[in-house]
Amino acid sequence: AQSVTQLGSHVSVSEGALVLLRCNYSSSVPPYLFWYVQYPNQGLQLLLKYTSAATLVKGINGFEAEFKKSETSFHLTKPSAHMSDAAEYFCAVTLTSYGKLTFGQGTILTVHP
Amino acid sequence: EAGVTQFPSHSVIEKGQTVTLRCDPISGHDNLYWYRRVMGKEIKFLLHFVKESKQDESGMPNNRFLAERTGGTYSTLKVQPAELEDSGVYFCASSQETANTGELFFGEGSRLTVL
Numbered sequence: 060a061q062s063v064t065q066l067g068s069h070v071s072v073s074e075g076a077l078v079l080l081r082c083n084y085s086s087s088v089p090p091y092l093f094w095y096v097q098y099p100n101q102g103l104q105l106l107l108k109y110t111s112a113a114t115l116v117k118g119i120n121g122f123e124a125e126f127k128k129s130e131t132s133f134h135l136t137k138p139s140a141h142m143s144d145a146a147e148y149f150c151a152v153t154l155t156s157y158g159k160l161t162f163g164q165g166t167i168l169t170v171h172p
Numbered sequence: 173e174a175g176v177t178q179f180p181s182h183s184v185i186e187k188g189q190t191v192t193l194r195c196d197p198i199s200g201h202d203n204l205y206w207y208r209r210v211m212g213k214e215i216k217f218l219l220h221f222v223k224e225s226k227q228d229e230s231g232m233p234n235n236r237f238l239a240e241r242t243g244g245t246y247s248t249l250k251v252q253p254a255e256l257e258d259s260g261v262y263f264c265a266s267s268q269e270t271a272n273t274g275e276l277f278f279g280e281g282s283r284l285t286v287l
Contacts, residue, residue: 063214095278100280101280102175102176102263102265102277102278102279102280102281103215103263103265103276103278104278105275105276108275149215157203157220157227157228157267158203158205158220158265158267158275158276159205159217159220159228159231160207160215160217160276161217162214162215162216163214164213164214165214165215
């Protein structure tokens with residue numbers, strides 16, 4: 060069985076600063092990995108996904124994540140935070156070919172002016 | 173194109189009552205999923221439909237929960253009788269193909285409060 064750990068339930072950054080949201084997974088084999096974002100009063104939206112192609116994955120809104128097998132990590136980064144990035148971010152994994160995802164606990168990102 | 177829609181957005185019921193949540197997936201999406209997030213915890217998988225068939229219901233908590241997808245279009249999730257621990261946000265998601273790994277389109281969720 061797989062599991063996901065997101066370090067830090069709340070992360071606060073200043074506008075223009077680097078965003079780093081941490082995700083570590085536990086799986087017997089390399090899984091498929093995802094980052095989803097939930098903006099206030101909206102459903103979850105896919106930011107990016109890793110499916111065993113390139114280890115550096117680029118997503119929407121300037122976000123990217125790097126799959127590091129040796130560290131079992133899939134951290135999400137963005138070079139410069141924008142106020143509109145304030146949201147809750149979820150890391151998720153699956154070993155299935157369909158959408159049975161195991162989610163992390165979520166990280167609420169706050170961006171200060 | 174309309175997204176995944178869920179109804180109601182918020183429901184408050186007493187313990188022992190029945191609640192039915194509805195999900196309308198994106199048109200043409202054969203795969204439909206239900207997830208739940210209990211307050212303070214992670215989002216958890218409940219079940220997966222392909223058209224009208226349940227493919228994986230391993231996440232359903234107990235037999236008080238009944239999901240249906242008659243005709244392979246919209247789905248309902250009934251909780252009967254509701255218990256306090258059923259409170260949370262119930263998310264529905266859909267995807268176009270089973271092989272489209274994990275690329276789910278989520279609704280805004282139905283918040284259930286059991287008093």
